[in-house]
Amino acid sequence: MATLADVARRAGVSQATASRIINGSAKPVTERLRVRVLAAVEELQYVPNAHAQSLARSQRSAIGVIVHDVSDPYFAEITRGLQRVATEHGRLVIICNSYRHPERELEYVELLRAQQAAAIILAGSGYHDAQFTRSLNSKLQVYERTGGRVTVIGRHQHASDAVMPANESGGYLLGAELFRLGHREIGVIAGPRLLTTTTDRLAGLRRAARDYSRPLRHVAYADFDRDGGAAAAASLLAQRPQLTAIAALNDSMAIGALAYLRSAKIEVPAQISVIGFDDMPIARDVTPALTTVRLPLAEIGARAMTMALDDSLRDRPPRIEEIGCEIVRRESTAPPP
Amino acid sequence: MATLADVARRAGVSQATASRIINGSAKPVTERLRVRVLAAVEELQYVPNAHAQSLARSQRSAIGVIVHDVSDPYFAEITRGLQRVATEHGRLVIICNSYRHPERELEYVELLRAQQAAAIILAGSGYHDAQFTRSLNSKLQVYERTGGRVTVIGRHQHASDAVMPANESGGYLLGAELFRLGHREIGVIAGPRLLTTTTDRLAGLRRAARDYSRPLRHVAYADFDRDGGAAAAASLLAQRPQLTAIAALNDSMAIGALAYLRSAKIEVPAQISVIGFDDMPIARDVTPALTTVRLPLAEIGARAMTMALDDSLRDRPPRIEEIGCEIVRRESTAPPP
DNA sequence: TCAACCTGGGAAAGGGCTTTCTTCAGCTAC
DNA sequence: GTAGCTGAAGAAAGCCCTTTCCCAGGTTGA
Structure with missing residues (x-):
């Protein structure tokens, strides 16, 4: 796997310069070097190591989503909305299926924290289980305290930003x-x-x-x-x-x-x-x-992602968005016989 | 965010020791230190930084999946199968929706390479577009050359492991x-x-x-x-x-x-x-x-993931698994009137 | 008693990148 | 001619881990 050092060597510049050119940094660089570096990138098929970048920048970018099961149409629709917004913002989404196992939800929160996720979106129903709720809350709090954002969909047991279907x-x-x-x-x-x-x-x-x-x-x-x-x-x-x-x-x-x-x-x-x-x-x-x-499932997803990405909300009291519902009359209902 | 250094300091040991204890390394460590370190981990709610780990171990673990759209039931089923196997193996799956845009597929291959994905599974249909196929192939080859594995579902244009629905x-x-x-x-x-x-x-x-x-x-x-x-x-x-x-x-x-x-x-x-x-x-x-x-959509997904994870296949000629189909007669067909 | 060997633990070298801090060359201005 | 800039490039520190290598202290055996 070609590294930045390889690119720099090939282009005859320092790593610093190569990095600046590749990332389009604000610092000005001569056109001559720019061309050389980009040529080297092309020849070596260089792609920066995302882990190293994330480490060096110490800035989080991926968004974690915990659902019960993406293949369930309910979550599939929500996920569609989530993905749309995330893609618009150039963010990577990590989808985790808990299959309705509370413990797995806890594990995934840890995993997403380990992955340095910028935000966690909890998109499955809450559980009536005080002990579980407490440990989840405490894990989420730890996550938030270290700069992560949490958005829930339809769970009232967490004091975070929430999209609440009615x-x-x-x-x-x-x-x-x-x-x-x-x-x-x-x-x-x-x-x-x-x-x-x-x-x-x-x-x-x-x-x-x-x-x-x-x-x-x-x-x-x-x-x-x-x-x-x-x-x-x-x-x-x-x-x-x-x-x-x-x-x-x-x-x-x-x-x-x-x-x-x-x-x-x-x-x-x-x-x-x-x-x-x-x-x-x-x-x-x-x-x-x-x-x-x-x-409006896809919209619920889109709103949740929008909230999760909205940095202006940081350090404000959690915001709650209510999503209304309406009856859709089709053919499966009628007066009783 | 607590780091390993914090844990080590708190437990009064070196980072090396802390790391060994946390990862259950083969190297023996006295019980006394083990307890102290684990206590520190607990108190600090320490979770190792996955990016730093991946960098230090220079070992790949996530699996990338490129589908057209997870919310489409066809891909939802395949994804279910993929996820099941991945979870059994403790692997993280990164799902990418191309929404049938070839360029986005190319971008995602790069992205997954950047993420150091251990394997890429291409789960959408192929395109009749020679130029695109060529650039995709070349990107995949670069990826494979740097140690990545590629598995495709139902695409015959790529010389990689494949699960081929009939x-x-x-x-x-x-x-x-x-x-x-x-x-x-x-x-x-x-x-x-x-x-x-x-x-x-x-x-x-x-x-x-x-x-x-x-x-x-x-x-x-x-x-x-x-x-x-x-x-x-x-x-x-x-x-x-x-x-x-x-x-x-x-x-x-x-x-x-x-x-x-x-x-x-x-x-x-x-x-x-x-x-x-x-x-x-x-x-x-x-x-x-x-x-x-x-x-058998879920099974197709499961097989693809199994192949992608099977390291014994490395450096062998690509394996192709055919998946048969069968007619399911229900009520929407009858002889003509 | 001393050499040879374990053993548990730490120091430090990466891993690949970003970014701050320096350096240096080329100018302007006096 | 030199002080003082400016602008472009490089050196190196640092992000957080893992792992190799090394060391001290304790055993063992002759």
């Missing part, structure tokens, strides 16, 4: 929509109990139930994915066949529920309504097209 | 399935002409057409995504309403086609059959469930 009011919208249509007994497919996203959305749903004076007795907790949704729909209906609507706390689970209902030959929305949450891109392409609560 | 024979399967069902005039929704994935799959399809002595006159080229597929389906049918089947060269486009057909009130598969390619997870959840050619 999970609670989205949950309310979800419930209100069904109750307004006249449904009285609805089944809820919730995500893992441990996730704050689940409880936030559920809280909104419960509030809607209170406002409309409806019970909310049938809640099934499942994995936040398609198969979890399918299984939960099955168990919900086995337990309570009279349900006229199913509210899933994310689209993946709603799609799973649709799959189950199709296999069980139950008509949607004629016999039962289904509503989701998130409005992932695929929601409009399933049949019936999914009524859901829209969250 | 795009051509998958295309054949695609066509054969429709012709066997009795379709005589089929419309093809192809991806961008510039991509080798498009032409490979199309070549298989043409071969099937020859074998079954059927014409293949209606090919629409479009973006490799849902909206491209919808637009292409519309133009195909505007041009030739008698078509009884549409073969899309990937599932996203097939789903777009289904969306268009639904909006145009054309029944699938009663009036027209639709077949896709890839078998993305969502293919089974659209209605009608999509008949498609299955490619």
